[in-house]
Amino acid sequence: MTIKEKGYSHWDGEFIVKKFPWWPITRYGIKLTFMRKLFKFTLPMSLLPAVFFLTGIYISERLEDFPFLRGETSQFLQINPNYFKVYFTQGFMLFIMLMIVIFCGASLISDDLKHNSLQLYFSRPLKKKDYFLGKTAVIVFFLFIITLIPGLVFFIMKLVFSGSLKFFISYPWLPLSIIGYSFIVTGFFSFYALLLSSLSKNRRLVAILIFGIYMLSDIIYLIFRSEFRSHYFSLVSLRANLQQVGAHIFGQKTPYDIPWIFSFLVLLGICVFAGFVLKSKVKGVEVVK
Amino acid sequence: MKPIVETKNLSKWYGNVLGLSDVTLQIEPGITGILGPNGAGKSTFLKLITGQIKPNIGTVKIKGQKIWNNYRLFSIIGFCPEQDFFYEEITGWQFVTSLLKLHHFSESEVETRAQKALEIVELVEDKDRVIRSYSHGMRQRLKFAQAIAHDPEIIVLDEPLSGLDPLGRRKIIHLIKSYKGEGRTIIVSSHVLPEIEAMTKRIILIHQGKIFAQGDIHYIRDLIDTHPHIISIKCSNARQLASKFIQQDYVLKVHFSSSNDSLLIETNNRDKLFSLLPSLFIENKIEVDEITSPDDNLQAVFDYLVGK
Amino acid sequence: MNQKNTGRLSFFLDSVKNVYSIFLSMGRRAKKTKIFFLFSFLPVVIAFIIKFNQIFSGRGKIQGIYIFSNLIVVFYLQFLILILALFFGTSVASEETEGQTLIYLTTRPISKSAIVLGKYSAYTTLVILMMSVGVLLSFLILNVNNLGNFSLYKILLRDVVVLGLGLICYTAFFTFLGAFLKKSIIVGLVFSFGWENVIQYFPGSTQRFSIIHYLKSLLPAPRTGRFSFLMFRLEPSPTGTAIFMLFLITVIFLCLACILFSQKEYILED
Numbered sequence: 132m133t134i135k136e137k138g139y140s141h142w143d144g145e146f147i148v149k150k151f152p153w154w155p156i157t158r159y160g161i162k163l164t165f166m167r168k169l170f171k172f173t174l175p176m177s178l179l180p181a182v183f184f185l186t187g188i189y190i191s192e193r194l195e196d197f198p199f200l201r202g203e204t205s206q207f208l209q210i211n212p213n214y215f216k217v218y219f220t221q222g223f224m225l226f227i228m229l230m231i232v233i234f235c236g237a238s239l240i241s242d243d244l245k246h247n248s249l250q251l252y253f254s255r256p257l258k259k260k261d262y263f264l265g266k267t268a269v270i271v272f273f274l275f276i277i278t279l280i281p282g283l284v285f286f287i288m289k290l291v292f293s294g295s296l297k298f299f300i301s302y303p304w305l306p307l308s309i310i311g312y313s314f315i316v317t318g319f320f321s322f323y324a325l326l327l328s329s330l331s332k333n334r335r336l337v338a339i340l341i342f343g344i345y346m347l348s349d350i351i352y353l354i355f356r357s358e359f360r361s362h363y364f365s366l367v368s369l370r371a372n373l374q375q376v377g378a379h380i381f382g383q384k385t386p387y388d389i390p391w392i393f394s395f396l397v398l399l400g401i402c403v404f405a406g407f408v409l410k411s412k413v414k415g416v417e418v419v420k
Numbered sequence: 421m422k423p424i425v426e427t428k429n430l431s432k433w434y435g436n437v438l439g440l441s442d443v444t445l446q447i448e449p450g451i452t453g454i455l456g457p458n459g460a461g462k463s464t465f466l467k468l469i470t471g472q473i474k475p476n477i478g479t480v481k482i483k484g485q486k487i488w489n490n491y492r493l494f495s496i497i498g499f500c501p502e503q504d505f506f507y508e509e510i511t512g513w514q515f516v517t518s519l520l521k522l523h524h525f526s527e528s529e530v531e532t533r534a535q536k537a538l539e540i541v542e543l544v545e546d547k548d549r550v551i552r553s554y555s556h557g558m559r560q561r562l563k564f565a566q567a568i569a570h571d572p573e574i575i576v577l578d579e580p581l582s583g584l585d586p587l588g589r590r591k592i593i594h595l596i597k598s599y600k601g602e603g604r605t606i607i608v609s610s611h612v613l614p615e616i617e618a619m620t621k622r623i624i625l626i627h628q629g630k631i632f633a634q635g636d637i638h639y640i641r642d643l644i645d646t647h648p649h650i651i652s653i654k655c656s657n658a659r660q661l662a663s664k665f666i667q668q669d670y671v672l673k674v675h676f677s678s679s680n681d682s683l684l685i686e687t688n689n690r691d692k693l694f695s696l697l698p699s700l701f702i703e704n705k706i707e708v709d710e711i712t713s714p715d716d717n718l719q720a721v722f723d724y725l726v727g728k
Numbered sequence: 729m730n731q732k733n734t735g736r737l738s739f740f741l742d743s744v745k746n747v748y749s750i751f752l753s754m755g756r757r758a759k760k761t762k763i764f765f766l767f768s769f770l771p772v773v774i775a776f777i778i779k780f781n782q783i784f785s786g787r788g789k790i791q792g793i794y795i796f797s798n799l800i801v802v803f804y805l806q807f808l809i810l811i812l813a814l815f816f817g818t819s820v821a822s823e824e825t826e827g828q829t830l831i832y833l834t835t836r837p838i839s840k841s842a843i844v845l846g847k848y849s850a851y852t853t854l855v856i857l858m859m860s861v862g863v864l865l866s867f868l869i870l871n872v873n874n875l876g877n878f879s880l881y882k883i884l885l886r887d888v889v890v891l892g893l894g895l896i897c898y899t900a901f902f903t904f905l906g907a908f909l910k911k912s913i914i915v916g917l918v919f920s921f922g923w924e925n926v927i928q929y930f931p932g933s934t935q936r937f938s939i940i941h942y943l944k945s946l947l948p949a950p951r952t953g954r955f956s957f958l959m960f961r962l963e964p965s966p967t968g969t970a971i972f973m974l975f976l977i978t979v980i981f982l983c984l985a986c987i988l989f990s991q992k993e994y995i996l997e998d
């Protein structure tokens with residue numbers, strides 16, 4: 132059969148690239164997370180530590196009104212970078228972040244793998260970079276609600292309650308620390324969650340892996356520390372690494388007797404590894420062997 | 421003939437959404453087609469009669485027994501669901517044999533029946549491949565295999581032809597028709613009228629959760645044939661073409677689009693109009709870009725029948 | 729009548745057995761099982777590293793069985809069995825509804841209770857096997873220079889039994905949770921690592937509202953030392969009571985799971 136005429140014509144229209152092609156992915160991810168009934172309860176609960184710390188800042192400026200809080204508690208009520216470090220790096224806060232990450236991050240890629248929707252994403256003018264950015268922004272959005280925003284609010288409220296710029300003059304770098312650590316902790320958790328989310332189509336399995344690996348790293352550290360009595364084993368623990376880096380960023384003594392940069396490199400290494408895995412795992416077409 | 425499936429005032433809703441409303445009917449042995457547009461309530465009806473969901477109001481009886489939580493009835497029922505979901509990590513063979521084991525057959529009988537079912541759907545060669553590597557058509561046939569493997573008396577098939585190529589479709593239709601001869605009750609749903617037409621004359625029309633009509637397909641066909649059809653033609657010289665059409669007595673109306681490059685023709689004899697088209701185009705040297713029939717779908721038929 | 733009942737029971741047990749064999753075989757091959765097997769194999773690696781260090785650094789003062797006992801509490805009792813039971817327990821119902829494969833099981837001539845019990849038994853067998861292999865290998869590695877001491881095997885047996893009981897009980901609880909809630913993992917995690925952890929530090933009868941209390945009651949209190957805080961404030965129940973309570977909890981939650989799974993209408997999303 133002779134084909135006399137080609138059945139297609141070259142498209143000569145203008146290719147319009149949207150400025151933020153990742154935004155619809157983020158918006159949908161955020162909307163989907165908010166649709167979960169349990170999350171509507173969890174998110175306000177996760178802000179309780181922030182409310183508690185904010186109350187501390189208020190009381191610190193009104194100690195004369197709370198005479199019974201003087202004495203032992205007065206140390207707690209000294210608002211300095213350590214106060215911020217405690218908020219950001221305490222184990223409970225990291226645990227809350229982990230739970231938030233499970234809520235909003237576990238299904239981010241695994242659901243796309245399960246429903247074969249990656250090819251739908253990549254059949255649009257969307258690059259892999261945009262896809263990852265869109266997914267990461269979902270986690271970043273929720274983690275910023277409990278890290279960056281409360282941190283900055285604490286700082287501003289401290290200035291407002293004290294009615295002077297003395298605190299800012301004493302610690303002008305503190306806002307940068309808050310921003311820096313918020314980016315590090317959310318960046319790490321985003322890569323960590325997306326890495327695990329890309330490994331399985333089973334959302335429940337991903338949720339357990341996100342939680343399990345975090346806990347496991349801590350358990351292994353505890354066992355080795357008790358056996359080898361070396362602080363270097365804290366590098367195994369995700370929690371310890373986040374605390375170590377956090378302490379340095381807030382200009383405090385690091386909890387483990389090892390250079391903080393090692394912890395930072397471990398976290399960075401995990402993110403780089405996650406990047407490589409994500410790049411190879413997230414494909415428009417899946418070849419089934 | 422004694423009805424096999426009986427429903428009485430059957431109603432089901434999901435929150436505020438009505439799935440099925442006040443359905444009372446009886447289904448006798450033979451093939452019964454459940455026809456309706458997407459979202460009409462076909463799947464809800466099939467899930468109710470197979471005991472997958474509980475009715476909010478009304479009752480479902482299979483051979484005189486209530487179906488909800490009456491697992492014993494499933495030794496005579498085979499169900500092919502619409503959804504394309506499987507235990508993806510096992511092979512087709514393991515899938516069929518595993519489900520047959522649940523029918524309490526002996527090991528050898530399980531193998532014989534699985535082999536037979538996979539032969540019927542022509543999946544024997546691929547039986548040892550994991551299901552996740554199956555094509556859509558193969559998955560559809562595998563679903564069919566698990567529904568017939570235990571030789572059930574009642575076979576319920578929810579959209580069994582969706583995703584199949586024309587050859588596969590013909591095979592399944594042939595297979596379903598062959599079961600009819602064995603005195604079984606086959607209930608098959610579809611939103612494609614010709615598909616159901618190829619299998620049975622007995623149909624149930626479901627629309628917006630209600631039984632709209634029940635009986636012989638010829639009745640519906642007659643209604644459809646007298647239904648004025650609209651045909652859209654996008655061409656080089658619409659007005660010249662229109663002048664030819666208005667000379668035909670079966671053309672009721674002709675409309676022009678605002679851009680004058682297409683016309684809508686309303687006719688009460690679609691077949692005659694279609695047979696006229698080629699000669700008209702050639703004789704008048706009209707270049708045609710597109711011919712469509714905007715209302716040639718089940719929804720339009722239903723809209724017409726309900727007088728919208 | 730009696731014969732009829734016996735017939736029904738044997739039919740039911742046969743159904744459970746069939747479901748059990750299908751899901752044991754399916755579970756064995758599943759990717760998720762391999763991932764969790766890796767998890768449960770980690771203590772073996774830890775034990776190997778510790779032993780290797782002891783041998784080559786010449787610092788072998790701490791007895792292998794002491795480290796083993798700590799590994800049982802820290803790694804297995806407070807972490808691994810919870811994770812295994814949570815995932816596999818909730819899988820009994822959730823994987824069928826999430827994967828929309830429930831329809832294939834509920835259109836068979838078997839009761840829904842048989843599906844629950846069959847799957848529960850299959851997954852419990854899998855997790856017990858996973859845990860036992862890890863425990864056995866860790867034991868052998870840590871006590872490699874003392875394998876002739878038969879009293880140690882008693883400890884091994886006791887620990888395996890306690891962990892096995894834990895898995896049976898927790899998996900039953902999570903089977904119920906999976907049948908009850910659509911999103912059971914988060915609630916399960918909060919229960920496992922929140923409730924079960926916090927309540928054991930409460931004095932009096934409060935700690936009896938946790939499963940871990942009965943499991944810890946079956947283990948000897950550790951000597952004062954590095955890990956003693958894990959048993960802090962434990963007011964143990966007598967062995968008989970603890971075993972009875974674990975079985976009672978298992979039976980109650982399995983019955984509840986069966987009733988719920990039979991009566992609940994699972995609407996699979998299209």
